Amino acid sequence: MTNSITGSQPTIEDVALLAGVSTATVSRALNGTSNVSSVSKHKVDLAVKTLGFIPNAGARSLMLRRSGTIGVVIPTLSNTVFSQAMHGFQQCLDKSGYQLLLACSNYNKETEANQVRNLISRGVEGIALTGGSQNREILSLLKQRGIPYLHVVTHRSPMKGYSVGFDNCKAAGLPIHHLFALGHRKIGVLVGNIKNNDRSKSRLHGMLAALQQENYHPLEIVHRECDYSIESARSSFMSMIRSFPEITAIACGNDVIAHGVVLQARHCGFSVPRDISVTGFDDIELSEHLLPSLTTVRTNAAEMWFIAAEKLLGLIDKEGLGTRHTKSPVQLIIRDSTSRPRSHSLKLKFKEVQSSHA
Amino acid sequence: MTNSITGSQPTIEDVALLAGVSTATVSRALNGTSNVSSVSKHKVDLAVKTLGFIPNAGARSLMLRRSGTIGVVIPTLSNTVFSQAMHGFQQCLDKSGYQLLLACSNYNKETEANQVRNLISRGVEGIALTGGSQNREILSLLKQRGIPYLHVVTHRSPMKGYSVGFDNCKAAGLPIHHLFALGHRKIGVLVGNIKNNDRSKSRLHGMLAALQQENYHPLEIVHRECDYSIESARSSFMSMIRSFPEITAIACGNDVIAHGVVLQARHCGFSVPRDISVTGFDDIELSEHLLPSLTTVRTNAAEMWFIAAEKLLGLIDKEGLGTRHTKSPVQLIIRDSTSRPRSHSLKLKFKEVQSSHA
DNA sequence: TTGTAGGCGTTATCAA
DNA sequence: TTGATAACGCCTACAA
Numbered sequence: 001m002t003n004s005i006t007g008s009q010p011t012i013e014d015v016a017l018l019a020g021v022s023t024a025t026v027s028r029a030l031n032g033t034s035n036v037s038s039v040s041k042h043k044v045d046l047a048v049k050t051l052g053f054i055p056n057a058g059a060r061s062l063m064l065r066r067s068g069t070i071g072v073v074i075p076t077l078s079n080t081v082f083s084q085a086m087h088g089f090q091q092c093l094d095k096s097g098y099q100l101l102l103a104c105s106n107y108n109k110e111t112e113a114n115q116v117r118n119l120i121s122r123g124v125e126g127i128a129l130t131g132g133s134q135n136r137e138i139l140s141l142l143k144q145r146g147i148p149y150l151h152v153v154t155h156r157s158p159m160k161g162y163s164v165g166f167d168n169c170k171a172a173g174l175p176i177h178h179l180f181a182l183g184h185r186k187i188g189v190l191v192g193n194i195k196n197n198d199r200s201k202s203r204l205h206g207m208l209a210a211l212q213q214e215n216y217h218p219l220e221i222v223h224r225e226c227d228y229s230i231e232s233a234r235s236s237f238m239s240m241i242r243s244f245p246e247i248t249a250i251a252c253g254n255d256v257i258a259h260g261v262v263l264q265a266r267h268c269g270f271s272v273p274r275d276i277s278v279t280g281f282d283d284i285e286l287s288e289h290l291l292p293s294l295t296t297v298r299t300n301a302a303e304m305w306f307i308a309a310e311k312l313l314g315l316i317d318k319e320g321l322g323t324r325h326t327k328s329p330v331q332l333i334i335r336d337s338t339s340r341p342r343s344h345s346l347k348l349k350f351k352e353v354q355s356s357h358a
Numbered sequence: 359m360t361n362s363i364t365g366s367q368p369t370i371e372d373v374a375l376l377a378g379v380s381t382a383t384v385s386r387a388l389n390g391t392s393n394v395s396s397v398s399k400h401k402v403d404l405a406v407k408t409l410g411f412i413p414n415a416g417a418r419s420l421m422l423r424r425s426g427t428i429g430v431v432i433p434t435l436s437n438t439v440f441s442q443a444m445h446g447f448q449q450c451l452d453k454s455g456y457q458l459l460l461a462c463s464n465y466n467k468e469t470e471a472n473q474v475r476n477l478i479s480r481g482v483e484g485i486a487l488t489g490g491s492q493n494r495e496i497l498s499l500l501k502q503r504g505i506p507y508l509h510v511v512t513h514r515s516p517m518k519g520y521s522v523g524f525d526n527c528k529a530a531g532l533p534i535h536h537l538f539a540l541g542h543r544k545i546g547v548l549v550g551n552i553k554n555n556d557r558s559k560s561r562l563h564g565m566l567a568a569l570q571q572e573n574y575h576p577l578e579i580v581h582r583e584c585d586y587s588i589e590s591a592r593s594s595f596m597s598m599i600r601s602f603p604e605i606t607a608i609a610c611g612n613d614v615i616a617h618g619v620v621l622q623a624r625h626c627g628f629s630v631p632r633d634i635s636v637t638g639f640d641d642i643e644l645s646e647h648l649l650p651s652l653t654t655v656r657t658n659a660a661e662m663w664f665i666a667a668e669k670l671l672g673l674i675d676k677e678g679l680g681t682r683h684t685k686s687p688v689q690l691i692i693r694d695s696t697s698r699p700r701s702h703s704l705k706l707k708f709k710e711v712q713s714s715h716a
Numbered sequence: 717t718t719g720t721a722g723g724c725g726t727t728a729t730c731a732a
Numbered sequence: 733t734t735g736a737t738a739a740c741g742c743c744t745a746c747a748a
Contacts, residue, residue, distance in 0.1 A: 009503055011725055022735045027727055034728095037733060052499050057479040058416030058425070059725035062740040067416070077441040086435055090462065099476065102460050104448065118457060121415040141410050145367055230647045263647045289588045289621045291649070369741055380719045385743055392744090395717060417741035420724045 010051040019047040030055070061123050070312060071101045071119030072128040073112055075197070079228055079256060080284045081301045085152075088302030089128065092309035098125075105130075107196045113138045120147065126312045128305075132156035132163065133198035148315035152308045153199055153299075155325055162315065164308040164326040168199050171297055172206030173213075174332040175251045175279035178295070180214045183340050184249040184277060187211065188240050189223035190233065190261065191253030200225075203253045203281060222247060226257060233260025234267075241268075248276060248341035255280035255287050258294055262337060273339040283333055292336035304328040368409040377405035388413070419481050428670065429459045429477030430486040431470055433555070437586055437614060438642045439659045443510075446660030447486065450667035456483075463488075465554045471496045478505065484670045486663075490514040490521065491556035506673035510666045511557055511657075513683055520673065522666040522684040526557050529655055530564030531571075532690040533609050533637035536653070538572045541698050542607040542635060545569065546598050547581035548591065548619065549611030558583075561611045561639060580605060584615060591618025592625075599626075606634060606699035613638035613645050616652055620695060631697040641691055650694035662686040 016023040021040050029036045029044040036044075047053070061067040070093055074082045090100050101119055105112035113135045119127055120141070127142065127149040134151075139159050142149045150162050157163040179187055189208065194201040204223065211221055222244050226236035237250070237260065252258035258280030265272050272278055272292055280287060280296035287294040311326055374381040379398050387394045387402040394402075405411070419425040428451055432440045448458050459477055463470035471493045477485055478499070485500065485507040492509075497517050500507045508520050515521040537545055547566065552559040562581065569579055580602050584594035595608065595618065610616035616638030623630050630636055630650055638645060638654035645652040669684055 009725095012727095013725080023725090024727080024735060024737095025733085028734090031727080035733065040733080052502055054475055054479045056420070056481065056725050058419050058481055059740085060727075061416050062414070062420070062725080062742095063727040065740080077435065077444055080438060080441070083435040083438070083441050100460075102458075117412055121412045123414065123416055144410055230643060234647070259644070260647065263649060266649055285588060286617070286644070289592070289618065291621060291624055367741095370743090371741080381742080382719060382744080383717085386718090389743080393717065398717080414741050417724085418743080420726095420741080421743045423724080 009056075010053045012053070012055070014051055015044065015047045015053050018051060019043040066125055067123035068097065069099045069101050069122065069124050070126050070128070070309070071103065071116075071122070071124035073103045073105055073115050073119070074130045075107045076104050076228075079254070080286075081254065081256075081282045081299075084284065085301040085305040088304070088306040089309050091302075092306045092313075096313055098313070107193070109133075109135055109196050116142070120145065126150070126316050128152050128308055128312055131198045132158050132161075133196070134158075148312060150308055150312050150315070152305060154202075155327070156198075157324055160324070162311065162324055162326075164311050164328060165304060166299065166328050166330045167206075168202035169206035169209065171299070171330045172203035172251075172253070172281065173210035174297055174330075175281070175295065175338075176207050176210035176214070178332060178334065179249045179251065179277060179279065179338065180210075182249075182277070182338060185341075186220075186244070186247040186249075187222075188244060188247040188250040189221070189253075190236055190240065190250055190257055191223070191225055192228045192257060193225050200253050207251055207253075228254070228256060230256060230260040230263065233257040234264035237261045237264045238268075249278070249338070250276065251279045253281055255282040255284045255294065255296055258296065258337075259286065259290060262290060262292070262294065273337050274342065277338040277341065279338060288333075288335065290337075295335045295338040296333055298331045298333050300329065367414075368411045370411070370413070372409055373402065373405045373411050376409060377401040424483055425481035426455065427457045427459050427480065427482045428484050428486070428667070429461065429474075429480070429482035431461045431463055431473050431477070432488045433463050433465045434586075435462060437612070438644075439612065439614075439640045439657075442642065443659040443663040446662070446664040447667050449660075450664045450671075454671055456671070465551070467491075467493055467554050474500070478503065484508070484674050486510055486666055486670055489556045490516050490519075491554070492516075506670060508666055508670050508673070510663060512560075513685070514556075515682055518682070520669065520682055520684075522669050522686060523662060524657065524686050524688045526560035527564035527567065529657070529688045530561035530609075530611075530639065531568035532655055532688075533639070533653065534565050534568035534572070536690060536692065537607045537609065537635060537637065537696065538568075540607075540635070540696060543699075544578075544602070544605040544607075545580075546602060546605040546608040547579070547611075548594055548598065548608055548615055549581070549583055550586045550615060551583050558611050565609055565611075586612070586614060588614060588618040588621065591615040592622035595619045595622045596626075607636070607696070608634065609637045611639055613640040613642045613652060613654055616654065616695075617644065617648060620648060620650070620652065631695050632700065635696040635699065637696060646691075646693065648695075653693045653696040654691055656689045656691050658687065 012023045012026050016026045025040050026044050028034045029041045093100050103115035116138050129151050132151040132154045151157050153165045154163055155167045191204045192200045224236050224240055226232040250261055258278055262272050262278050265276055280294045283296045283298035287296050370381050370384050374384045383398050384402050386392045387399045451458050461473035474496050487509050490509040490512045509515055511523045512521055513525045549562045550558045582594050582598055584590040608619055616636055620630050620636050623634055638652045641654045641656035645654050
C-alpha cells in the first residue's frame with residue numbers, strides 16, 4: 001500500500017489512491033479513452049509525477065491484445081548494411097509510435113527460428129525477416145497465429161508471404177555485364193558464405209548466370225566464398241589471385257568484401273582499377289569515399305527497410321493486402337574501381353611482387 | 359475454447375484441455391518447477407507441439423516479477439563502434455539467457471530519457487547507458503525503482519552509480535603525446551559534436567590538455583567539431599587545412615572521422631603520413647586495413663560491453679556491489695598513419711593543389 | 717503427483 | 733463523469 005523508499009514499482013492503484021480516484025479514472029485520464037473531468041485529470045497527473053508512475057507494458061498488452069511492438073530478425077549487426085537498414089526501419093516505426101524489438105540470427109536457421117518464437121512470446125504485432133529461406137515450420141506458426149510478417153531483401157515470398165526487396169540474382173548480374181562491356185574476359189567472383197544466406201546464394205547464381213550469358217564456359221568460371229569480414233576477403237583475394245593470376249576483375253557479393261579486395265590489392269602494390277577492377281554490392285557509406293571509389297550496386301538498405309516497415313504496418317492494419325511483392329529500386333553505380341583491362345598486367349605484376357617477397 | 363484455424367493464440371488453458379490435465383500441471387511441466395509424472399509431461403509436450411503454444415512473456419513476467427530482459431541505450435547504430443559494442447553485449451547476455459532490448463537516443467537527451475522510461479515499462483531488470491551525462495531525473499527514477507543500471511564508455515558515475523569503461527580525457531591524450539614525440543608542433547584536433555556527448559567532450563578536453571602540457575599556447579590550438587560521418591569529416595578537414603595549412607598532424611575524436619580525414623587528404627593528393635599524420639580513436643575493424651593503416655587508441659568496444667553486461671548481471675544478482683568503477687583497458691596502437699613531420703610540406707603542397715584546381 | 721483458486725497490473729464493461 | 737468488477741494469460745500457494 002505504502003511506497004517504500006527503494007525498490008518500489010508504483011502501480012495504477014498507488015496513483016488512484018494518492019489522487020483520490022478509482023483506478024478506472026486513472027486509466028482513462030492517462031489514455032484519454034473517455035472523458036475525464038479536468039479536476040480528476042490534474043489530480044492524476046500530479047500523482048503520476050509524484051510517484052514516478054510508469055505503466056506496466058506487459059499487463060497493458062494483456063488487456064489491449066496489442067503490444068505496440070514490431071519484431072525484426074537480421075543476421076547480424078556487424079555488417080554496416082544492416083545497421084543502416086535498422087536505422088531506416090526504426091525511422092518509420094518511430095513516426096507510428098511502434099517500438100522495435102531487434103533480434104540477430106547469426107546466420108543460423110535454428111537461432112532464427114528461436115528468435116521468432118521469442119518475438120512472438122513478447123507479443124509483437126508483426127515481424128520483418130531477412131531473406132526468404134526461413135524454416136517452413138516457423139512461417140506456418142506465424143500464419144497460424146495470424147501475425148503479419150514480411151521477407152525483406154528478396155523478391156521471393158515462400159508460402160504465399162509478402163516481400164519487399166529486389167531480385168538478388170538479376171541485380172548481381174549488373175556488375176558482371178558492366179565488367180564485360182569494359183572488355184574484361186577473365187572475371188573472378190567472390191561472395192560471402194552462401195550457407196543459410198539465400199541473398200548471397202542468389203547473388204552468386206546471378207553472377208555465374210551472367211557470365212554464362214556472356215559466353216563463358218562454365219569451366220572457366222572462377223568463384224570463391226569467404227566470411228563477411230575484411231580480413232577474410234583479403235586472404236580469399238590472395239588465394240584467388242595466386243591460383244588465377246590471369247583474372248583482370250573481381251566481382252564481390254557485398255561491399256565489405258569488395259573493400260577487403262581493394263585494400264589487399266593495393267597492399268600488394270597493384271593499382272585499382274589499372275591492374276584489376278573491383279565491384280561491390282550494397283553501396284554502404286564508405287564505398288563512395290574509398291580510394292578508389294567503389295563501383296557497386298546501390299540497394300538503398302535504409303530506404304528499403306523503411307518501405308518494409310510501412311508495408312508491415314499496412315498489413316497489421318489489414319489494409320492493402322494486395323501486392324505480394326513490393327519492389328525496391330536497385331541501381332548500378334559506376335565509380336573509379338572499374339576500367340578497361342590491361343592485358344595480363346596482373347600476371348606480370350604478381351610475378352614481380354612474388355619475386356620481391358622471396 | 360476451440361481454436362479457429364487462423365488468428366489463434368493458444369493459451370496454457372488450451373494446452374491443458376488438449377493434454378487432459380490442469381493448467382498448473384502444464385505450467386509445471388513447462389518450467390520444471392516441480393515434479394511432474396512423465397506421462398503428464400509427454401501429454402503436455404505433445405499438446406504444446408500440436409497447438410504451437412508459445413507462452414505469453416507479458417503475463418509470465420507479471421507473475422514472476424522478472425522479465426528476463428536487459429535494456430541498453432546507445433546513441434546510434436550508425437557508428438560501427440556501437441554495432442561492435444552490441445555484439446559483445448549480446449554475446450554475454452545470450453549465455454545467461456537474458457534478452458536484449460535495444461534503444462537509440464540519436465544523441466538527444468530527451469529521447470534518451472523517453473527510451474529509458476520505455477524500457478522500464480517493458481520491465482527490464484537492468485539498464486546499460488552510454489556515457490555519464492544522463493538526465494538526473496531519469497537516474498533517480500531508476501534508483502527509486504531499484505533497477506540496476508550502469509554507465510559504459512566512461513569512468514565517471516554520477517549520483518553514485520556504477521561504470522564500466524575508461525577515462526576518455528586521459529586516453530585522448532595518448533595520440534597527442536605520440537604525435538608530439540614524433541616531432542609534430544602544429545597539431546589540429548577534430549572531434550565529433552560535443553553536444554550531448556560527454557565522451558566526445560572529454561576527448562576534446564583531453565587532447566587540448568595534452569597540448570597545453572606540451573607547452574602549447576592556448577591561442578595556437580586549432581580544433582573543430584564535425585558530424586559523425588565520413589562526409590562531414592572530409593569537409594571539416596578541408597576547412598581546417600585551408601585556414602591552417604601549417605599543421606602537420608590531425609588528431610581525431612574517433613576512427614570514422616579519422617578515416618574521412620585520411621581519405622580526403624589522399625584525395626587532395628597529400629601523402630599520409632608523409633605530408634600529414636592522422637590519428638583516430640576506437641580502433642574499429644577497418645582501421646588496421648586502411649591504407650595507410652590507422653594509428654589509433656584501441657578501446658575494445660566489444661570486450662568493454664561484454665564486461666559491462668557481466669557487471670550488470672552481477673548487480674541484478676546483488677553480488678559484488680563493491681567496485682563502483684570497472685576499468686576497461688585502453689591502448690595506443692601505432693600504425694602507418696603517423697610519422698615524423700616534414701617541415702611545411704603541406705603548406706607548399708596545398709598551394710600546388712590550389713593552383714592546379716584554379 | 718495433481719487440481720483449485722487467487723492474484724500479478726492493466727483496461728473495458730456496465731451501472732450508477 | 734465515475735467506480736466496481738471482470739477479464740487478459742500465467743504461476744504458485746494450498747489442499748487433496
